Amino acid sequence: MKKKLALILILTALSVFLAGCSEFQQPIYEDSEGFWNKFVVWPLVSLITTFKDILGTYGYGIVAVTIIIRLVLLPLMIKQTKSSKRMQEIQPELKALKEKxxxxxxxxxxxxxxxMQKIMSERKINPAAGCLPVLIQMPILFGFYHAISRMNVTYDIGNFLWFELAAPSITLAVLAGAMQFIVLRTGPAMDNPQMKVMMYIMPFMIMIFGSFLPAALSLYWVIGNIISIIQNIFIYKPFKKKEVELVKVGGKRK
Incomplete structure (x- = not known):
């Protein structure tokens, strides 16, 4: 779990670092050269522009494409969260085994x-299953990240509500960080001591990055996190679990 946390933090930091490189701050056009530009960045820019033409603004276009991408990735994300949930469920057994x-x-x-392998085989748990979806998602999410960054150079992407998408927005950055905290609080981090570290680091990182990056990226984080929260509510049922814990506490007091 520590390795997975380190991987996520490294990839996030790498994404932000590359976003500041001059290569990724160049305008993006249909005839831009390079595999990354032609087959990843430009198709995403075209999709956002298409929804902008349909919905009226780049802001709504970004929201629509974010939802589409997250829905396409949903099977992988569900697989990842279920794998994390199963690993979480067998932690008491693994802890007892380690003590033995x-x-x-x-x-x-x-x-x-x-x-340990016997327990995982019986429960049909593959430790790599939780990491693989993350690695598969990264090129898509990374491409979308740069599509927005480079659109900011090529187009006048305007506003979303009262937020200027081309300029940093501390309000959206704080909202994105808060939503990320809720994502982790309603997911596996709520019962996993190792993941609780990420529960505080990731929102803080997003708030910092969002404070100096275009607000369009914070908007992307906000919409993506809303979808993740809904997903966690259905998979982890955090509110139902809290009700059970309250009943147990009440029983002990009696």
């Missing part, structure tokens, strides 16, 4: 790995 085979000698550790 706490000796560091090679024979004991080999037995520990065999028992």
């Amino acid at each position: 085979y706490k000796s560091k000698d090679a024979v004991t550790q080999q037995k520990y790995r065999e028992e």
Whole structure:
């Protein structure tokens, strides 16, 4: 889990770093050269522009394309969250197993790995399944990120409500960070001590990045996080779990 957290943070930081490079701040056109431009960035720009023509503004176009992309990625995201949920459910067993085979000698550790693999096989859990969807999503999300950044150079993307999309918006940045906190609070982080670190780091990072990047990117984060919250509510049922915990606490007090 720590490796997965480190991977997510590294990729996020890398995305923001590359967004500041001059190569990614160049205008984007239909005849822009390069595989990335032709087959990733420009198609996304075209899609946003198409929805802008239909809905009236680039802001609504960005919202529409964000929803479409997240719906396309939804099966992968559901697979990822379900994998995380199953791993979370077997943590007490793995903790007990680790305590049972706490000796560091090679024979004991080999037995520990065999028992752990047996538990995962019986529950049909693949540890890599939780990381693979993240890696598959990154090129698409990274492309959308740069499509918005480079549209800001090529077009006058206007406003969304009262927010100027080409300029940073602290309000949208804070909202995006708050929504990210809710995403993590309603997901696996609420019961996983290791992921609780991410629950505080990721929203803070988004608030910082959103404070100096175009508001269009904060808008993308806000819409994407709303979809993630809805997804978490259906998969993790956090509110139902809190009700069960309150009943247990009430029972103990009696």
